[in-house]
Amino acid sequence: MTSQTLEVIKTTTHKPKPDPEALGFGKYFTDHMLLIDYHSDKGWYHPRIVPYEPLTLDPAAMVFHYGQTVFEGLKAYKDHDENVRLFRPEENMKRLNRSNERLSIPTLDEKETLSYIKELVRLEKDWIPTAAGKSLYIRPFVINTEASLSVAPSKTYTFLVILSPVGSYYSEGIDPVSIFVEDFYTRAAPGGTGYAKTAGNYSAAYKAQERAVEHQRSQVLWLDGLEKKYVEEVGSMNVFFKIDGEIHTPEINGTILEGVTRKSVIELLRSWDLPVHERRIAMDDLIQAHQNGTLEEAFGTGTAAVISPIGILDYKGTEYTINNNKTGDISNRLHNAITGIQTGRLEDPFGWTTVL
Template sequence: MENVTVNFIENKDKKTKPDADKIAFGKHYSDHMFVMDFQADKGWYDPRIVPYEPITLDPAAMIFHYGQTVFEGLKAYRTPSDRILLFRPEKNFRRLNLSSDRLSIPAIDEDLALSYLKQLLEVEKEWVPKAEGNSLYIRPFIIATEPNLSLAPSKTYQFMIILSPVGSYYKEGIQPVRIHVEDEYTRAVRGGTGTAKTAGNYAAAYKAQERATKEGYSQVLWLDGVEKKYIEEVGSMNVFFKVNGEIITPELNGSILEGITRMSIIEVLKDWGVPVTERKLSLEELYEAHEQGQLEEAFGTGTAAVISPVGELYWGEKKIKINNGEIGDLSKRLYDTLTGIQTGKIEDTYHWTIELNS
């Protein structure tokens, strides 16, 4: 479809862009943002690109009281030939709508949302970093804005997109991380909001992450919320294990977020002819595979890191060391392939990337 031009108010007070080697995740923001409003009797209306600035909400706005909000995360990459690429952005807007449906938030037009994002990026293209490994993080989100303390879905919303330059996730090379198996707290349960990308899911994970960090672990391995037996996610990422040549990842069971990177990894593995299975995987089964010398690799997948290799799992008094604490060959190959496609360094035979000016 053709682009629908949005209203544009230029920010005259331009910011100084951060040094390439000093960019911290989520600390710097571009000069402009996208905003669009919703009213029950009007639908979504008034799409606009405006200066990045604080937003003003009534203290009774329902986002503050009932947590009715969803968000997404994706990136824009600058190629060696100075093109700007997006990686499967249509999947992010599709998932945003799926999250919205779970939280009774009205859907946005996914094609229009992508058009709005591309127009924002055209205005802010100088914010897409040029340094190797850096990128522009994109955060679309929707919040409930109606000032009403009644326990019911809001009748008004705002959809916004903000942009943040981010540095290389692995500044000193990919280092496998140590993971604590969480057996007390629960990330999500089937029928809850685990399949939605909503704020409360992440705040609910803080307590377990605080404890893991205090004990010297980088992340938490989440188990199912009913039996505390089956593996679900690692931190805020989907998780994969290579067992005796086969790649196993927890099946989407109603509590696991369907990651765009997860989806892409599975497609690549199948294309390579690597056996990949989506199914229930208990920690006990994984431990037995480790004891038999069959647990070969483990890694998380997500937008920020793409691939995050796991070197050790700590389960009660048991320590599961994986691949001598080093990144596995398959994990490295997957990382190089996906980042190569994202940054235009290798041919995109899957047609996953969208060029900004296309």
């Protein structure tokens, strides 16, 4: 993609802003969206911001059949001085291209694409909610658009960005969630698409989520696809455990998503001189630590929920309660630190913040 001029077509009809107390997650969308088209003869072309409107696609468009799609998720915050802040957006652009690569989608110029996203967020800054826990969720995504039933990569794609003012992802907020350890369904196996943010990984997980709900649990803890022995991730979050004063999290191995919040949590913990071990974690070792009394905390991390403490693990019919089903100190401290940096309430010693 050579440097191109961003076309901006503004809407003449602004939507009413939703009630900030009833935002939910990804239910309301702002007045504009960003699009960039791709054709195999031209590369990525015609970046443009246009009024938010439906997409028109041939019923044979490959996205409906063979789903070469990837997406990202990040958030914009408004600080007390009305500055708009993004949290490590370069990391999302990098991961977008890693996902593209896995799905045989042409990569985007990260800097240029990010500059267009910033332009869109600037235009929609009045949509950024300011109350605690609320933000403007940014959803970049790519779809394959060629009208052909041939099982092959598409010749045409569209990259889009839509924006949604959001509240907390989980109704529990920072309260602990109870988790069903999934030992039948598989999220990802080595050589698969586990590390990519692609549609197929999400819809494939719904059966497991149904099973968790049947067991009165709100989320799934995924085990590895090969032996169903090692911990991978929680729902759509990375997972951390505090055992005997030290922090453990599954290593990046190709099957789990490389979360931006995960990375930030590791860097924060190390800056606090807390040892963090990125390693293969056997479920049996967690059970043993629980029995020893050394499994002190567990929590998930992700852009949507930030930090989500885990109060209960339900594994093979036994319920393991962690930290008396209360939010632990580390979870609280991490939540406070990350949301503090994201919203500008706290200093950012890491250079994670982009102020627009």
